[in-house]
Structure formats: structure tokens, C-alpha cells
Amino acid sequence: MLRILGRISSINVQKVVWCARELELPFERIDIGGAFGGTDTPAYRAMNPNGLVPVIDDDGFVMWESNAIVRYLAAGHGEGSLWPIPLKARADADRWMDWQATELGPTMRDAFIQLVRTAPDKRDQARVAASANASERLIAILDGHLAQCDYVTGRAFTMGDIPLGLQIHRWLGMPVSRAPHPNVEAWYARLRARPRAQDVLTLPVT
Ligand SMILES: N[C@@H](CCC(=O)N[C@@H](CS)C(=O)NCC(=O)O)C(=O)O
Numbered sequence: 001m002l003r004i005l006g007r008i009s010s011i012n013v014q015k016v017v018w019c020a021r022e023l024e025l026p027f028e029r030i031d032i033g034g035a036f037g038g039t040d041t042p043a044y045r046a047m048n049p050n051g052l053v054p055v056i057d058d059d060g061f062v063m064w065e066s067n068a069i070v071r072y073l074a075a076g077h078g079e080g081s082l083w084p085i086p087l088k089a090r091a092d093a094d095r096w097m098d099w100q101a102t103e104l105g106p107t108m109r110d111a112f113i114q115l116v117r118t119a120p121d122k123r124d125q126a127r128v129a130a131s132a133n134a135s136e137r138l139i140a141i142l143d144g145h146l147a148q149c150d151y152v153t154g155r156a157f158t159m160g161d162i163p164l165g166l167q168i169h170r171w172l173g174m175p176v177s178r179a180p181h182p183n184v185e186a187w188y189a190r191l192r193a194r195p196r197a198q199d200v201l202t203l204p205v206t
Pocket of ligand 1: 033066
């Protein structure tokens with residue numbers, strides 16, 4: 001059976017859990033990382049030398065890096081659904097996954113760390129403002145894109161929606177002032193209505 005190693009409070013673990021649920025894959029998740037610890041042991045480092053979560057063990061195939069794991073599971077079990085068959089649709093899903101990992105995620109990180117993981121009296125408001133303002137500019141790009149489609153690659157939900165859906169879940173769960181982005185909000189509501197998103201898109205942002 002698929003084993004997912006990582007605490008569920010991690011956005012990167014949430015991607016893998018949501019993907020596995022969408023694909024109806026049975027899995028076992030083990031709490032590792034954060035307050036649970038366990039990422040410094042030689043056994044864990046042998047699986048992931050970065051000492052980060054998530055890691056999967058799929059019948060002996062060990063893999064780290066969340067978006068790559070989502071692609072692996074989608075390719076193996078979701079051809080024509082999470083894994084679009086037309087090359088251009090798949091490239092489009094890939095593009096939005098990479099944009100989450102390299103642009104929106106890192107841009108939002110400072111605001112998240114300061115507002116959610118730092119005591120109010122220790123917060124660096126300048127970092128919050130810079131991160132939040134830059135995030136707003138990126139979310140406006142996503143909003144413009146979603147004006148033309150229901151999901152990031154078009155009419156159907158794909159793997160491309162998973163990392164970004166969770167990033168926007170984080171944004172909407174943070175105590176930050178936000179500009180309205182009606183197309184992003186409508187898309188997020190569509191994601192939240194998915195039965196297999198229930199256990200992740202309802203998690204508190206911590
Ligand atoms: N690029 C990696 C990043 C993984 C990562 O940063 N994981 C964080 C949690 S979101 C982590 O392991 N933090 C340390 C911990 O939880 O102990 C991925 O997408 O899998």
C-alpha cells in the first residue's frame with residue numbers, strides 16, 4: 001500500500017493526500033516532521049536527504065518532492081483525469097504546478113510565517129506587507145487566467161489545480177487584508193465542493 005510520510009499541517013503533504021484521495025488510492029499516512037520530529041534519523045535521511053516532508057513509499061519506490069509525487073501518482077492512476085492526455089493540456093497543468101512551487105509559494109511564504117507561525121509582538125510587518133503585496137500581484141495573474149476557464153487547464157479538474165488550490169486555501173486562511181479576486185474565489189469554491197477535497201481544503205491554516 002502507498003505510504004505517505006509527513007504531517008498533515010504541511011501544504012506539501014496536503015498536495016499528496018488530496019491527490020491520492022482524488023485518485024481513490026488507498027494509503028497510510030504517518031505523522032513525521034514539525035513537532036512530530038523523525039526527519040533527522042539516518043533511516044529518514046536515507047529516504048530523503050533533504051530531511052523534509054513529504055516522502056512516499058509506493059511498494060518500495062521511495063520518492064520526495066511534492067509536485068513530482070503528484071505527477072507520479074496522477075500519471076500512474078489518473079490518465080485522462082488528473083493527468084491530461086493531450087500534451088498541451090498536460091504542459092499547461094505542469095506550468096501552473098511549477099508556478100506554485102517557484103513563484104506564488106515562495107512569494108507568500110514570508111506573510112505566512114509572520115502571520116501564522118510568529119507571535120504577534122515578534123512580527124515583522126514590513127516583511128508581511130512586501131510578501132502580501134507581491135502575492136496579490138501574482139494572484140491577480142491567476143484571477144485573469146481563471147476568467148476564461150473553470151479550472152487552471154480548462155473545463156476539467158486536473159493535477160494542476162492541486163498545488164495552487166492549496167496555496168489559495170492558505171492565502172484565504174491567513175489573517176491578511178485581501179483584494180477581491182472573484183474568479184479565484186469562484187474556482188476555490190468549486191475545488192472546495194469536491195467530495196475528495198473535504199479532508200484537506202477544510203484544514204485550518206497553521
Ligand atoms: N520542495 C519540497 C519542500 C518540502 C518542504 O519544505 N516541506 C516542509 C513542510 S511544508 C518541511 O518538511 N518542513 C520541516 C518539517 O516539517 O519538519 C516539496 O515540495 O516537497
